[in-house]
Amino acid sequence: MRGGRLELQGLRRTFGGVVATDNVSLDFAAGSLSAIIGPNGAGKTTLFHLISGRVKPTSGRVLLDGKDVTGLDRQDIVRHGVGRAFQVANLFPSFTVAESLAAAILTHEGCTASLLRAFPPADVAARAAEVMELCGLHDLADVTSKHLSHGDQKLLDIALALALDPKVLLLDEPTAGMGPEERWRMIERVHRLWEARRMTLVFIEHDMDIVFRIAETVRVLRYGAVLAQGTPEEVRRNPAVIKAYLGAEHALDGDAA
């Protein structure tokens, strides 16, 4: 499945008096690679919750390939092709990597995990193998997921989302908690996955070196609203973004106010 177009129209979400998402309208072209950045509390994770159905918007719409998926519950949104990597590597802690992937595929298709562990159909095993290959997990196929390193658990989280063949994949800080070397390995892996699959990939990231290295477009949130968006170059030259978030370290010369 190739990428789908994701459109957010006037999304708003309040929690009591807090406006977590404030009239956010963003358009993610099919097959694009975008980063979402912004200070702590800017509403990045809430935006992912709104897209993935974990939180319902107070108002506004989420469209996938033109179809309104606003307010559907999480499973339905996954079925429409929006995948999200969660901290779920331990969803099946006693399963191996290969079994976890097979179980994810099968439960997605409505079967029970325990049954499938015993009798995984051949095509499911083949799909799990393909995803392991893509994610560089093939050597770990028989390792129990609870014994994986932190980085490999995060890769398994991504693999579990990928196994459902999403049109849109949301990654919330894929490199969080990793050392510098592991971080680059992870992001290169994610970039290769995107090149191979060309799903619409949206990731939240605090490391600006990573953002500016791989993102095609960058969307900047502040106080729940869109502060700016554009190519990495445009965003790095935007005085409002420099002032609110980037500081001098990541600004491009010339326009830093």
Ligand SMILES: Nc1ncnc2c1ncn2[C@@H]1O[C@H](COP(=O)(O)OP(=O)(O)OP(=O)(O)O)[C@@H](O)[C@H]1O
């Ligand atoms: N369930 C909730 N109940 C109340 N307030 C919430 C809830 N979820 C988010 N918020 C508030 O909404 C705002 C945006 O939070 P969010 O976690 O989306 O920001 P973020 O940009 O992802 O932050 P960070 O970079 O620190 O992860 C914050 O003020 C937060 O406290």
